[in-house]
Amino acid sequence: MRYILFQNATLLDCRSAEPRYPAWLLVEDNVIREISESPLKAPQGAITVDCKGKTLMPGLIDAHMHANLFSADLPGQTRQNLPSMIVIKCLEILEDTLLQGFTSVLDAGGIDAGFRDAQARGLIRAPRLQVCGHSLTQSGGHADPRLPTEITPPAEHYFAGGIVADGVDAVRKAAREELRKGVDYIKIMAAGGCASPADEPDTVQYSIEEMSAAVEAADAVGKIVLAHCYSPRSLRRCAEAGVKRVEHGNFMDRETALILKEKGILYCPTIATYDIMARRGEEFGIPSYFLRKMKIANERALEALAVAQEAGLVIGSGSDMVGPGQPFKANELELQSRVMGPAGALLAATKTNAEILGVIGRVGTLEPGKLADLLVIDGNPLENMAIFQDRNKIQIIMQDGKFIKKID
Numbered sequence: 001m002r003y004i005l006f007q008n009a010t011l012l013d014c015r016s017a018e019p020r021y022p023a024w025l026l027v028e029d030n031v032i033r034e035i036s037e038s039p040l041k042a043p044q045g046a047i048t049v050d051c052k053g054k055t056l057m058p059g060l061i062d063a064h065m066h067a068n069l070f071s072a073d074l075p076g077q078t079r080q081n082l083p084s085m086i087v088i089k090c091l092e093i094l095e096d097t098l099l100q101g102f103t104s105v106l107d108a109g110g111i112d113a114g115f116r117d118a119q120a121r122g123l124i125r126a127p128r129l130q131v132c133g134h135s136l137t138q139s140g141g142h143a144d145p146r147l148p149t150e151i152t153p154p155a156e157h158y159f160a161g162g163i164v165a166d167g168v169d170a171v172r173k174a175a176r177e178e179l180r181k182g183v184d185y186i187k188i189m190a191a192g193g194c195a196s197p198a199d200e201p202d203t204v205q206y207s208i209e210e211m212s213a214a215v216e217a218a219d220a221v222g223k224i225v226l227a228h229c230y231s232p233r234s235l236r237r238c239a240e241a242g243v244k245r246v247e248h249g250n251f252m253d254r255e256t257a258l259i260l261k262e263k264g265i266l267y268c269p270t271i272a273t274y275d276i277m278a279r280r281g282e283e284f285g286i287p288s289y290f291l292r293k294m295k296i297a298n299e300r301a302l303e304a305l306a307v308a309q310e311a312g313l314v315i316g317s318g319s320d321m322v323g324p325g326q327p328f329k330a331n332e333l334e335l336q337s338r339v340m341g342p343a344g345a346l347l348a349a350t351k352t353n354a355e356i357l358g359v360i361g362r363v364g365t366l367e368p369g370k371l372a373d374l375l376v377i378d379g380n381p382l383e384n385m386a387i388f389q390d391r392n393k394i395q396i397i398m399q400d401g402k403f404i405k406k407i408d
């Protein structure tokens with residue numbers, strides 16, 4: 001047995017956002033064995049960590065990221081890089097995401113189940129992963145890699161973007177193919193987007209019948225569909241098609257939020273990506289069409305979150321960071337806290353995300369019996385949600401009982 005005892009901590013277990021002080025937490029191998037508000041005796045040979053003045057909390061979860069999107073010019077990425085380079089960049093981004101304090105993530109379209117399984121087998125340094133594989137998209141849709149001037153895709157290789165599938169039969173087959181390869185979710189593009197050169201965010205994509213075909217294929221094996229969408233119209237069409245989780249939703253209105261609520265549809269906002277691109281996109285060198293659309297989507301992002309919260313939706317936390325935004329995923333917490341308060345934003349990125357991803361039995365809160373995925377923060381996040389953006393303040397990152405980072 002290997003023991004690590006965290007002592008004198010301010011504990012945010014994220015079952016609630018009520019801090020407990022002082023607290024002791026004992027890790028045995030890769031599992032949290034005991035938590036106590038009175039001193040625990042260190043077992044023989046235990047490593048002790050003094051956490052006085054520091055916060056002990058669960059590892060963060062990003063419920064919407066893209067490990068494969070590293071370039072400022074996303075359509076150009078597959079034109080300029082061989083698949084091997086893209087895989088190497090994916091691994092770099094995954095490791096850096098872990099070092100930002102995210103011990104679990106959902107890749108919302110891009111990487112395949114091999115990355116997930118490699119992490120689970122300890123072959124790569126990465127957050128625990130769930131994957132969607134290729135996103136399903138219509139011709140000219142958000143994940144169609146072609147520019148308006150092109151007929152054939154720029155590259156035939158695996159990372160050339162989404163799978164273009166039109167019509168009920170083709171969508172059903174594409175969904176089944178992704179499921180065959182072991183994905184955890186099916187991701188569909190139900191609206192235009194910002195990074196795609198040939199569409200607009202407030203449009204709708206895919207017919208309800210096409211989306212229903214994807215839902216049916218996923219549901220047949222107990223899985224759900226995640227849909228990329230922005231406008232009330234696209235959100236409602238997703239609801240009608242049986243989609244169980246919607247992403248972004250920046251233009252959501254109250255009536256639509258109530259429909260989502262009634263159908264029990266999960267909502268994952270991704271405000272950080274719009275915020276950083278609106279502020280720094282020019283400096284990052286993103287294409288002008290991308291910058292223009294990100295600014296439009298950014299204007300309404302916090303308002304949509306407020307509407308969703310008022311309607312009582314289950315709200316997760318995603319970053320959707322791409323290209324030069326990748327190092328800044330934790331900005332989502334600070335942005336969401338402006339609407340949901342620090343406690344709300346913190347619980348969204350821990351407990352609620354774990355519930356949404358179906359992993360709450362193992363991670364997302366600090367409780368005896370759960371896996372030892374945890375952070376030691378030099379300070380109190382509830383007093384300063386921007387603290388996660390300062391990597392020096394994240395003094396310890398532990399995943400599965402192992403120190404990923406430890407500043408003494």
Ligand SMILES: [Zn+2]
Nearest residue numbers: 064066108320
């Ligand atoms: Zn995304």
